Amino acid sequence: RETYIDNYMAATRGTGRLMLFACDQKIEHLNGDFYGEGIDPADLDPEHLFKIASEGVCGVCAGQRGLVARYAADYPEVNxxxxxxxxxxxVKTAQDDPYSPQLHDLxxxxxxxxxxxNVxxxxxxxxxxxxxxxxxLAEAGQLIAEAHAAGLLVVLWIYPRGKAVADEKxxxxxxxxxxxxxxxGADFVKVNPPKATDEATSAENLAVASAAAGRTGLVCAGGSTVDAETFLTQLHDQIHVGHACGNATGRNIHQRSLDEAVRLTKAISAITLADYSVADALAV
Ligand code: FBP
Known part of the structure; x- marks a missing residue:
């Protein structure tokens, strides 16, 4: 129990909100997120992710076991x-019913x-x-029970997707x-931002999802890279209109140079963890 509270406090930096730096795209999106037009060349080196997590301000750095294991010894201060x-x-097309296999056990x-x-x-x-x-559902349910018993918190990524799903958002x-x-029983759930409708903006629709999540904190995926002010404005709306409990951001951070990426983690954390305005966060 003590370990769980310690881990929860570390991950949320004592705020109950989550700043998650998503670094799982090398499997999810292959190398397309790390090399090519509009992506800083530094991003091709996987160590870029760890330098950002170490020098920036993040609650957790999320990646697959092998990736973390290869670099964590040099970046022991990262959660x-x-x-x-x-x-x-x-394996993702409109016709597919996706399955994401568990890669190893707890x-x-x-x-x-x-x-x-430091997991x-x-x-x-x-x-x-x-x-x-x-x-x-069964794998996640089992893992959550085991993880909580071992003092670890759990974030679920949940994406409606497959033949039965007409509109993922x-x-x-x-x-x-x-x-x-x-x-x-997840501590946090990461979803895609819902689409805007005739009646409500995306952030207003997100408020319904946040209410439905109850005591599970809801955070949104960042999506493809946009300019920093546009990204931070969207995040500010998700938190203040959509009642999101933080953010889960990948490409928008790591596709930039180390300096810019580190600065953006600080701006994101200022909004997520300390309720800064967009203008004040941009000045951090
Ligand atoms: P981004 O901030 O780069 O969008 O990352 C969020 C994320 O959920 C990653 O954690 C994950 O790899 C990816 O998006 C999955 O997105 P999709 O399956 O929709 O392409």
Whole structure:
């Protein structure tokens, strides 16, 4: 219990809000997120992620076990969240029913902790509506129970996706995903921002999902890279209109030079953890 509280306080920097730096795209999106037009050349080196996490201000740095294990010894001060399952974007088409296989069991993560890696939690992706949904729900439910017993917190990535899902960003489905995460006992759920409708903006629709999440904190994925002010404005709305409990941002951070990326983590954290305005966060 003490370990769980310590890990929760470390991950949320004592605020109850989460600043999650998402570094799992090398499997999820292959190298396309790390090399090419508009991406700083520094991003091709995986160590870029760890330098950002170390020099910037993040609650947790989320990546697969192997990636974390290869670099964590040189960046021991970072709080790590081990992503337990993953799949590539080669198996994602509108017709597919996606499944993201669990890559290893909890023991492998506990071994990392025993070897001194500062793992504070786990992550797991569920594709709600996929024909493999039942497998992912069962794996996630089991992992959450085991992780909490071992003092680790859990973030679920929940994306409605598959043949049964007509619109992945439909507000009702995003709110549904939030409720599923609560019932599984996740500490935080990461969803895509719901789409705007005729009646409400995306952030207003997000407020319904945040309410549905109850005592599970809801955070949104960052999406593809945009300019810093646009990104921070969207985040500010998600928190103050959508009642999000933080952020989960990948490409918008790591596709920049080290200096710019570090600065953006500080601005994101200022908004997420300390309620700064966008203008004040840009000046951090
Ligand atoms: P970004 O901030 O780069 O969007 O990362 C968020 C994220 O959820 C990653 O953690 C994950 O790898 C990826 O997006 C999955 O996105 P999708 O399956 O929709 O392409």
């Amino acid at each position: 790590y969240l081990v992503k337990m399952n993953s799949k590539t974007n080669l 023991e492998a993560v506990l071994d990392m902790r025993a070897n001194g890696v 504070v939690g786990l992550g797991y992706t569920i594709y709600l509506g996929s024909e493999y949904e039942s497998t992912m 439909a507000p009702a489905l995003i709110a549904g995903a939030a409720g599923v995460a609560l019932c599984l």
